[in-house]
Amino acid sequence: xxxxxxxxxxxxxxxxxxxxxxxxxxxxxxxxxxxxxxxxxxxxxxxxxxxxxxxxxxxxxxxxxxxxxxxxxxxxxxxxxxxxxxxxxxxxxxxxxxxxxxxxxxxxxxxxxxxxxxxxxxxxxxxxxxxxxxxxxxxxxxxxxxxxxxxxxxxxxxxxxxxxxxxxxxxxxxxxxxxxxxxxxxxxxxxxxxxxxxxxxxxxxxxxxxxxxxxxxxxxxxxxxxxxxxxxxxxxxxxxxxxxxxxxxxxxxxxxxxxxxxxxxxxxxxxxxxxxxxxxxxxxxxxxxxxxxxxxxxxxxxxxxxxxxxxxxxxxx
Numbered sequence: 001x002x003x004x005x006x007x008x009x010x011x012x013x014x015x016x017x018x019x020x021x022x023x024x025x026x027x028x029x030x031x032x033x034x035x036x037x038x039x040x041x042x043x044x045x046x047x048x049x050x051x052x053x054x055x056x057x058x059x060x061x062x063x064x065x066x067x068x069x070x071x072x073x074x075x076x077x078x079x080x081x082x083x084x085x086x087x088x089x090x091x092x093x094x095x096x097x098x099x100x101x102x103x104x105x106x107x108x109x110x111x112x113x114x115x116x117x118x119x120x121x122x123x124x125x126x127x128x129x130x131x132x133x134x135x136x137x138x139x140x141x142x143x144x145x146x147x148x149x150x151x152x153x154x155x156x157x158x159x160x161x162x163x164x165x166x167x168x169x170x171x172x173x174x175x176x177x178x179x180x181x182x183x184x185x186x187x188x189x190x191x192x193x194x195x196x197x198x199x200x201x202x203x204x205x206x207x208x209x210x211x212x213x214x215x216x217x218x219x220x221x222x223x224x225x226x227x228x229x230x231x232x233x234x235x236x237x238x239x240x241x242x243x244x245x246x247x248x249x250x251x252x253x254x255x256x257x258x259x260x261x262x263x264x265x266x267x268x269x270x271x272x273x274x275x276x277x278x279x280x281x282x283x284x285x286x287x288x289x290x291x292x293x294x295x296x297x298x299x300x301x302x303x304x305x306x307x308x309x310x311x312x313x314x315x316x317x
Contacts, residue, residue, distance in 0.1 A: 003157065003165040007039040010153035011118075018151070021115035022046045024108050026101070027071070029064040029174035033120035034071065035162040036154055038171060040118065041075050047118075049075075050108045052101050053083040056093075057178060064174050080108050094184065095273035116149040124159045127208035128189050135185065136276065158205065226259040233260065235308065242268070242311040246304055249287050257284040261311075270313055271298045 001009070011018045025040055027033040027049045040047055051068040053061050065081050072079035082104060086097045105117050121129075154162070166173060181187055197204045229252060235243040242264060249257050258280045265272050274297035285291035286302045286309065293303035299314035 003035060003161060004039040004042040006157060007036065007153045008043045010156065011040075011043075011045075011151060014151045014153060015116055015149050018116055018149075019043065019045050022048065022113055023116045023118055023151075024048050024050050024105060024112065024114045026105055026117065026119045027051050027068045028120070028176070029067045029071075030120070030176055031163055031166060031173040032122050032125070032154060032159065034171060034173040035166055036118060036120040037071070037075070037077070038169065039165075041077055047077055048108065048112045048114065049077050049079040050105055051079065051081045052104050053081065054086040054097055054100075055083055056087060056097075057176070060177060064176075067174050078112070080112070091271075092273065094186070095271070099271065099273070116151050118151045118153060120154055121152045122154045122157055122159050122162065123205050123209050124190075124194075126155050126212050127194060127205045128186055130208045130212055131189050131193060132186055135189070155209065222259055223263075226256070226263050229256060230260050230263055238310075240312060244287065244309040244311070246287065246289065246307050246309050249309065250289070254281075254284050254288060257287050261287070264311065265300070268313070270300055274298060 023040070023045060025033070025037045025047050027037050028051065037047075037049055049068060049072040051065055053065045055061055065083075069079050069081060084100055084104070086100055087093065089096050089100065108114070109117050178184065179187060179190070182191075194204070201207060233245045233248040233252075235245055237243065244260075249260070261280060261283050262272065265275070279296055282291055282294055283296065283302050286294060286304050289304055293301070295301050301312050301314065303310050
């Protein structure tokens with residue numbers, strides 16, 4: 001199968017009927033996202049290309065923006081661009097850039113009447129992401145939904161297949177110089193750790209891909225159960241403060257309490273990237289009455305005064 005045929009098959013599996021509604025394709029200008037846009041356009045879908053300029057690399061970032069605009073115009077695809085000074089927002093640069101990107105893509109999808117958002121994450125990206133989460137101690141689970149169907153149709157395709165596809169067109173693409181910057185953890189995973197792991201198992205990318213799929217299947221079941229538990233333990237708010245029934249939490253155990261807290265964090269829009277497994281365990285311990293009050297990243301405060309658990313995020317954050 002050709003790359004466009006494989007992308008069509010993946011999209012059909014991920015969202016039946018995707019071709020009947022407008023979609024948004026995130027395009028950085030790199031090989032993966034350019035290949036995705038070309039493939040989706042070849043499938044005849046109605047899409048808008050979306051490029052967010054993070055303003056992190058000066059003229060190079062502006063060059064990426066101009067490249068994506070020219071590519072979209074060549075393909076006769078509507079394009080939306082925006083510039084946001086991500087470095088000026090503070091916090092962990094990688095985490096902030098990711099959060100801002102998905103918030104903006106959601107905004108674009110709403111404005112153009114889109115029903116789905118597609119990103120160019122490949123099988124290689126998936127392996128890097130699994131390793132990144134394990135190294136940071138955040139677990140296998142990724143960020144929550146963005147309010148629209150978030151589709152990653154390239155997850156079963158290795159980057160080498162996409163490069164070959166672009167070469168046959170031929171289609172140029174941009175190269176992000178920061179991808180070679182060893183200050184970023186993901187860069188070292190890509191350039192040092194994954195090549196080392198391939199010496200143990202040449203198919204390590206596929207191994208991590210299967211692991212991720214299995215984890216997501218388990219998380220889907222857990223999500224449904226957690227939503228029911230949360231509805232049962234949550235009490236009426238007190239202003240901006242969330243209140244949970246402490247006795248009911250004690251009856252369901254630590255693991256499920258951690259899941260409830262994760263769901264609350266995501267629902268409220270509180271950043272989860274800075275939360276490690278130890279953070280989640282400490283928050284659960286407070287909820288279960290075995291740990292005193294504590295503050296968590298990004299100004300979230302959790303305490304348990306007797307029969308309830310209170311969660312509040314500082315308004316200054």
